[in-house]
Amino acid sequence: MDTETLKSKCTHLWRESGRLWLDFRTQTSAIHVDALERKWITISLLVIGLMVTIITLDALFDGINPPSKVETIDSASLHLSEEFAEDNLGVQVDDKGKVTIRMVAGRYSFFPKHIDVPAETQLTFRWVSMDVLHGVHIPMTNMSTMIVPGYVAEVTTTIPKPGEYPMLCNEYCGLGHNHMWSNISVIAKEDWQAPAKTLVKGGKP
């Protein structure tokens, strides 16, 4: 097909959709809408518009987004992967001071069972499942994510208040689901000591 026919086709399609739109507009304006109802619809649209604007601006400019990294991993061979091999699990700090926490979820626990993290510090959690679907949240914080087998769930957050927190599995994963939980100690920033662990070799810090 040469460019001329393509161009004329496009113009035709453009005109056609314009005509459809005008037709739609004319028909819409013929509908009887009560003046009070028109006001209510306007107010509703404004309120909805305001909420959508706030959410979109937060997402685009402040980076407030849910965990959405779309990173795949073979859940069946985590133990052979460099990043999630047993030695690499838990809290690690890289040379720039970035804190990364690698956790494995499996029926019925989170591994390692207990971790210490600093308060008021940006934490990057990387969660993987070694079997079925799990979910995890730390109550009273916004550390929450689904852990879907085959994918790495990454959450970056800061926990403001020191204390002992549970980490709870929040997705049904089998009859022992109730027993799937572990603990996290959030320690005041100045008291926290980075674990003496080597930097992860094959991972993506």
Place this chain on the structure above:
Amino acid sequence: MNEAAERKLALYHLWVAFGAFIVACFMGEYQVLERSGFIAALDSPTVYFASVSTHGVLMGFVLTTFFIMGFGYYTATTSLKQPVWNKPLAWGGFWLSLAGTIMAAVPLLSGKASVLYTFYLPMQAHVAFYIGATLLVVGSWIWCVIMLVMFNQWKKANPGLPVPLAMFATGANAMLWLWASAGVALEVLFQAIPLALGWIDTVDAGLARTLFAWTLHPIVYFWLIPAYTAFYVFVPKQAGGYLFSDEMARAAFIILAVFALPIGFHHLYMDPEQAKGWKLLHGIGTFVVALPTLVTGFTVIASLEIAGRLRGGKGLFGWIGTLPWSNPMVLSVILSLLMLIFGGFGGIVNASYAMNAMIHNTAWVPGHFHLIFAGTTVIMYFAIAYYLWPMLVGKPLFSNAMALVQLWLWFIGMSIMTTPWHVLGLLGQPRRISSVVYNNLLTLSWKPYELMMIFGGLILLGSACLFIYNLVKTQLNPVATDFTQQVEYAEPIHPLTNLPEFLNDLSLWNKVIAVLMAISFGFPILQFFIMDTFESSGWGY
């Protein structure tokens, strides 16, 4: 028109629906008791998760689908004033759905399908569960086809006339459900059944969740549309007035049907397999679909005001007192709207992209959907049943007073049960746990709320029993009376003139849905076939 055959068809569907409902109500009360841990002898995850799975399927698939089908057949025949098209096919759909329900019930009740209502691949249930659920859905597709055929036949026979509003809503719901159920059908046919039969060894859990999310949002509008239909076509007449705007009602149903579909990713906000841009797009669509609900609230309240003023109500709020509160339909709509206001507020928290992180998969979520579904929606199912039962069985309602008590109890019970449920979610309690075994002080703060929930559940169970009792007594009433009441559809206060074709036909909207679905689900599904993904083998539970 002699509609005896249609009445029988509707009655069979509605009895299956309410039969499933009462069984599931008893399970609900058991679950809230077991979960609290107050009675040690009840503690059993095996029984609990089998019960939760069955409760979810009975309420979410059986009560709703059979109710919608039965209500749809009767609405179609009475609003179009023509018999149901192809009755043998309709009965075929009924028996197919019933066979599917029974086939799924056996593994559910024997603990062979404790995968909950949302399936959770790569966890596997007995194959009979998936096949049964499929048959139930295929039976409902037959209903969709019959509704759309009747819609188009009537339009052809009455060119230029507006399709009756009740039928317009039912047709829109049939279109919605055909689109909505395609997602879960793909998941079951290409992933769950082949995995359960051993034809394939692995499935992609991310793809499974994406396909389920396709269905998971519009399905709630499939349930809700009959309630909204009653708001628009029964309530104004029962209150003694007129429908405020027929055109806006049609617009609301269209926006519901179109925008309920491309927004399922708000169920996947916390999931790692979809990117943030798609989630944001679906999130914005989720807010758009609030518009028809806001319009519906306005139209229904305005219609009630017209009725209240016609009955002599004066002043800014005087018309509220003059409404016929002793009419079950009017009482139900008031209580339903009250629950919708609170449930809608919670829904906005869930829909808010990032705020959702605080309540995702906590007890807040079942609190929310019980308020919106079991509250707002099911109370209108009660109202419709109280209104239609006398016409379906040809006898007056056994007790109007009992109906009013039942509706009030349902509202009170639902308020007492769902308020602490929301609070528990804010206190961090996960949903879907059968007992609390976390060795943490936080759990102490959960106890009083669990006690309240048991009490709320008891009130709901009592209310549900009263409902069934009233229907049974109405039907078995030996008194032969000349009961000749017919269904009355509300008249709009402004007669319908200049109704544009796009508010009287569904084909344009079907195309719009196709485009929106391609945009919002096209790449997110395609990505699983482009990326290097690693599938999971099946797991027991």
